Amino acid sequence: MSAEKDFSADVSAILGKAFAEFQKHMEEDKESNRLNVLVLGKSGVGKSSLINAVFGKDMAETGQGKPVTRGFEKFGDDNGLNIFDTRGIESENFEETISDIEKFLQENVAKGSAEDQIHIAWLCINESLRRVEGEERVLEILKKEKIPTIVVITKAQQDKDEKGESFREKVIEILKINHEDCIRTRAVEVSDDEGEIKKIMGIDTLVNRSYLLLPEGKKSAFAKKQHYNKTMRREALKEDAFSKVKYYTAAASTVAATPIPFSDFAILLPTQVAMILHISKVYEMEINQENATKLITALTAVAGAGYAVKMGVGAVLKFIPGLGSVAGGLINATVAGTTTKLMGDAYIEFLDNKFMDNVLTPDFVLKNLPIFIEQK
Structure with missing residues (x-):
């Protein structure tokens, strides 16, 4: 029970930071949108x-x-x-x-x-x-x-x-x-x-x-x-979503500009969660506390089992083709940026793949994203 409470507390803390970062960037986007x-x-x-x-x-x-x-x-x-x-x-x-x-x-x-x-x-x-x-x-x-x-x-x-x-x-x-x-x-x-x-x-x-x-x-x-014009819309959404990945990848790289221990990988999670929330918003999903929790849960498939909060280093590295291991047990800007970009790219690929079906909701993502990643 204590572990479950700790997990919930961690999720709540991450969501709080992620929402703040997400809303800050949304405010910056307001005029262009x-x-x-x-x-x-x-x-x-x-x-x-x-x-x-x-x-x-x-x-x-x-x-x-x-x-x-x-x-x-x-x-x-x-x-x-x-x-x-x-x-x-x-x-x-x-x-x-x-x-x-x-x-x-x-x-x-x-x-x-x-x-x-x-x-x-x-x-x-x-x-x-x-x-x-x-x-x-x-x-x-x-x-x-x-x-x-x-x-x-x-x-x-x-x-x-x-x-x-x-x-x-x-x-x-x-x-x-x-x-x-x-x-x-x-x-x-x-x-x-x-x-x-x-x-x-x-x-x-x-x-x-x-x-x-x-x-x-x-x-x-x-x-x-x-x-x-669904083709026009699909391409515009994808282009905008990739611009969000670029933004949050740079933000994650900045967090790890001074290398951080693998044990502190959770420092990156608010930025990565904010990215997923922002991409979801681009695709016009309703973003609230409940839906954000569903999206975080779905992320376990993007970076490997147990990603949500207590993600193991192996899961992150496994998600980076050819990386294998990182000298010194530290996450530097390159690793932070690469994991964030791969996560965002995979999520966009999933959303784009399902775009024409007109089924994109947090519930659909929660149910189908793990299957999509597993089949890749």
Whole structure:
């Protein structure tokens, strides 16, 4: 019983230090992870369906937004995604709505904080209505504030009317925009009168164009947060995760800059645990005390049996191909960095291998990571 208490105390102490290191680096990452998207259009244009199609979650459900200023609601998650949704741009109260949009954007610029800047805007027009009313004024405001903007034709069913005239071409002509910045979309599948299913369309084009128009420093954030282009997201997550490994590898090497005895290997554990927590967060797992404990338990497979706290030196060395033993029974910066990097790389390989299955949770990691490592 005493040993179990000691073990629990050790885990608690390690978790405390790991959380502190993890949260410190998360704070440093906060700005680069933030993505602010402004979505505008008339009521019923399909903004919520568009948002959900791109970002892969029901974040734009009615009543779920948080009012941020008159005429605007904000939807988001705890990973830095913020969607600003305007009330409908209707003929009724049109001037008031336009004034609200101008004020909202000007106030954000005046704050001078990167946190408040809009990174891209989607101006939505319903194809079935076949009218452009007021969108010119809105687009003028967005251009004035130098916000990259895509005109999104929503609920696309039939571009050409009975006279053979293209609604998309009409929109492009009226708004005086480039063809590539006017995209027809259908955010949900629909069936016509004959029962034919019309599939989702145009979302891939919207995602790719948004990525190109975004400021360089926001491309990665968008690639990670959008869920429609799974290949784009997978590569962006992996790239970000490897950057975390690089950061924590350097941190572990610094800890062992002055060689430490094998018996003191636990000094490295908070850094290594923080790395695993951070990589898990990159892959949008919920990180709390319970889940962190599950992830630590799963790590026993990454570095060998008994890793969690009282990891034997042999397990660490066994995990480093060709290392064998270290002279003098000391862990230096190279050993500390190598073990940390191998641990992070193995964890990313596991997550990437399972990415397309859409099953990544701490419980799944706890159950399947040991099997994955054992089969390598």
